[in-house]
Amino acid sequence: METAQEVVRLKETARNTRKLILEALAEAGSGHPGGSLSAVELLVTLYFRVMRHDPKNPKWPDRDRFFLSKGHAAPLLYSVLAQAGYFPAEELMTLRKIGSRLQGHPSMGVPGVEAPAGSEGIGLSLAVGTSLAAKLDGKAYRTYVLMGDGEQQEGQVWEAAMSASKFRLDNLTAIIDRNGIQQDGLTEQVMPLEPLAAKWRAFNWNVIEVDGYDLAQLIDGFDLAIGTRNRPTVIIAHTVKGKGISFMEWSPHYHGTPPAKDKLRDVLSELG
Amino acid sequence: MLSKVAAMRDAYGDALLELGAENKDVVVIGADTTGSLKSGVFASKFPERFFNVGIAEQNLVSIAAGMALAGKIPYAGTYAIFVPGKSVDQIRNNIAYPNLNVKIVCSHGGISVGPDGASHQQVEDIAIMRAIPKMNVIVPADAVSTKAIAKAIAAIPGPFYVRLTRSSTPVIYDGGFRYEHGKANVLKEGGDVGIVACGIMVSEALKAAEALRTKGVAASVLDLHTIKPIDSDAIVKLARSCGRVVTVEEHNVMGGMGSAVAEVLGERYPVPIRRVGVMDTFGESGEAADLLRKYGLTAANVEQAALGLRGQ
Known part of the structure; x- marks a missing residue:
């Protein structure tokens, strides 16, 4: 498919993903819109353009693996998985409700979810584990992991970063949703991360910086990572917390506050 | 019995070598203590399946x-602390919640770690691990059972924690040991007092039983190597036949094996209990034998507890 055509298709999927996220969160009455909305294009590009996976066969041994390390973006992951066909989209309305498979943070038992998440800073190590196993088994599948930027404050991220370069895991791509905001405020005020790209370079990673909403840049970035040999790649995607909803953008408050159910129609109208 | 000594860590290394040859999915992951833990011997035979992540225990796990998740059977471990x-x-x-097939085997449990001091003496691990759903918790009594257990758990899906000891310890199962998941071993039968022990305290329990015999007290000794899932039936049977129970472990008396036994008996067959263990305190530097004496973890302490329960 031509890239221009593909971008149009991905943009439409991204718009629908935002709608599903907001509907599910409004129905749930709790959850994390900000960091779900910021990373929509990252996951849409992965699941609908980059990754080899089969929603009809979620355990296909040769599938590419995706780990959501920033587990609070569960509504994003569920919305993308539902659109890909892993489970019916209606199930999104059971998010966070008792008896639902769709736990507040991802858990096993949901088709397409590879591992539980929720405790920050541990997803990259899981990805190191599957990447090592792939090499050991001579398999070509790749592992992707999406981290938050606030999560970079966790020490284990850097333990995992060291090990990924030691083991030359060129089958591993990490993505950082660099939206600049964490629960208590700006990352650069709570615990500064900059120079973030230089940190990853110093850990011997291939570092690619992209605009997280420029789909052509994202596609190029993932392709560059696939072509890189002998070292892992991190894509630092510059994003906006709450992207797409004017009053949620750049707001720490909407890190963990869902849209009100009775305002949902107005909120969704912003998506056009 | 008890005249030979052997190191659990050597037995663990032997088990890994056999597992590596038997099952290509077995991998070993260490954190800069692989020489000490003897997991490093695996690297000499199966270098492609051995990974050292350095001093990074969270990453290790x-x-x-x-x-x-990718189908391997990882044996991961370092010091219990x-x-x-x-x-x-x-x-x-990462492991228990998704019920993954990871075998955590750690050495240097308890205060017998010795001169390194309290910072390296883990006396809380049984309490921590048995409180985590789906986790299996095993404390082998000697080198022979260590090897059997390390090998057996490869074939039992799910997460395991196995706690080993730094120093060489008396061999109890010279005649062999067959691991049956969740089943305790009766080592001695007597009707006056039941002693439940795990780890290196099993040999002390046996010595205590011998000393009690000379005083006319017949003791049963149960090796409760598997603390979770706990063998409730064996514990109740012991209490029923003896009427009083002493537990002994190289662990804080809060939350450890003794607590687990007390929970079972409290609900199913209440009898008087004495818990011998580390009395909610930290250890210190010293030789293992001196520390075990100072912190009340010897056959004499078990004997005293048993006599105390009998009002003697």
């Missing part, structure tokens, strides 16, 4: 989880 000590969240959320 989570990488093991990732490898299990660091795993579980430094990595409880990773054990809970």
Whole structure:
């Protein structure tokens, strides 16, 4: 498919993903819109353009693996998985409700979810584990992991970063949703991360910086990572917390506050 | 019995070598203590399946989880003070919650670690690990059972924690040991007092039983190597036949094996109990034998507790 055509298709999927996220969160009455909305294009590009996976066969041994390390973006992951066909989209309305498979943070038992998440800073190590196993088994599948930027404050991220370069895991791509905001405020005020790209370079990673909403840049970035040999790649995607909803953008408050159910129609109208 | 000594760590290394040859999915992950833990011997035979992640215990645990997700059977471990000590969240959320097939085998449990002091003496690990759902917890009594257990758990899906001891310990199962998951071993039968022990305290329990015999007190000794899932029936049977129970472990008396036994008996067959263990305190530097004496973890302490229960 031509890239221009593909971008149009991905943009439409991204718009629908935002709608599903907001509907599910409004129905749930709790959850994390900000960091779900910021990373929509990252996951849409992965699941609908980059990754080899089969929603009809979620355990296909040769599938590419995706780990959501920033587990609070569960509504994003569920919305993308539902659109890909892993489970019916209606199930999104059971998010966070008792008896639902769709736990507040991802858990096993949901088709397409590879591992539980929720405790920050541990997803990259899981990805190191599957990447090592792939090499050991001579398999070509790749592992992707999406981290938050606030999560970079966790020490284990850097333990995992060291090990990924030691083991030359060129089958591993990490993505950082660099939206600049964490629960208590700006990352650069709570615990500064900059120079973030230089940190990853110093850990011997291939570092690619992209605009997280420029789909052509994202596609190029993932392709560059696939072509890189002998070292892992991190894509630092510059994003906006709450992207797409004017009053949620750049707001720490909407890190963990869902849209009100009775305002949902107005909120969704912003998506056009 | 008890005249020979052997190191659990050597037995663990032997088990890994056999497992490596028998099952290509077995991988070993260490954290800069692989020489000490004897897991490093695996590297000499199967270098491609051995991974040293350096001094990074949280990464160690989570990488093991990732490898299990990809179908491997990881044996991961270091000193008990660091795993579980430094990595409880990773054990809970990465391994136990998704019920992954990771075998955590750690050495240097308890105060018998010795001169390194309290910072290296893990006396809380049984309590920590048995509170985590789905986790299996095993404390072998000697080198023979260590090897049998390390091998047997490869064939039992799910997360395991196995706690080993630094120093060489008396061999109890010279005649062999067959591991049956969740089943305790009766080592001695007597009707006056039941002694439940795990780890290196099993040999002390046997010595105490011998000393009690000379005083006309017949003791049963149960090796409760598997603390979770706990063999409730064996514990109730012991209490029923003896009427009083002493537990002994190289662990804080709060939350450990003795607590687990007390929970079972409290609900199913209440009898008087005395718990011998580390009395909610930290250890210190010293030789292992001196520390075990100072902190009340010897056959004499078990004997005293048993006599006390009998009002003697």
